[in-house]
């Protein structure tokens with residue numbers, strides 16, 4: 001949300017106090033304008049449209065265990081369940097309907113460039129210090145959109161890990177950067193769909209890997225998996241239709257009790 005907008009509303013409210021019609025001031029549309037995106041109607045099961053798509057991106061991290069929220073612009077049962085989890089996580093009435101309370105929380109969480117409050121494009125595009133979205137196998141626009149989707153999942157993960165700083169040590173990598181760091185040739189980092197994470201204060205890498213299972217990540221690699229003892233890798237391979245891989249889930253962090261199978 002734009003702090004400026006809030007300030008303007010408060011000032012208008014104060015000026016209107018002596019005898020003026022307060023109700024009309026409170027109802028001013030400016031109170032709901034958001035620097036990134038403003039929803040204009042309530043959303044619930046059966047609705048569809050770009051506003052549903054926008055919502056699906058923001059609740060992507062509230063998928064159930066080993067599941068994802070499809071960004072298909074249709075408000076189905078999975079979207080409703082994700083909205084419910086988002087609502088409970090932030091202390092709202094959990095009815096699965098996206099209305100003013102849910103939107104107010106989303107506005108509070110999103111910056112004007114649509115990134116969630118605690119993550120930024122700058123943090124996700126820093127591969128090999130290049131600070132760009134180019135040089136990968138897909139367009140920079142799509143790569144950047146993938147990174148935004150990843151960040152909303154990270155915001156949910158961060159919240160459930162106790163709302164402490166969660167550092168991304170590697171996000172998007174161009175093909176040359178990926179070669180330089182010895183990444184797999186079909187690495188999700190090439191698509192903006194991956195992030196490597198450090199453990200937040202007071203938490204272990206295993207805490208991060210275990211918690212990630214509930215936040216829409218279909219790729220998780222952590223302690224015990226080769227070369228992953230010093231970070232946790234999370235990605236969205238299941239939703240990535242550009243990587244030539246079948247859309248499966250792949251988890252492995254043997255030292256945390258996470259195998260590729262049942263958990």
Ligand code: ZN
Pocket residue numbers: 170189194195196233234
């Ligand atoms: Zn990684």
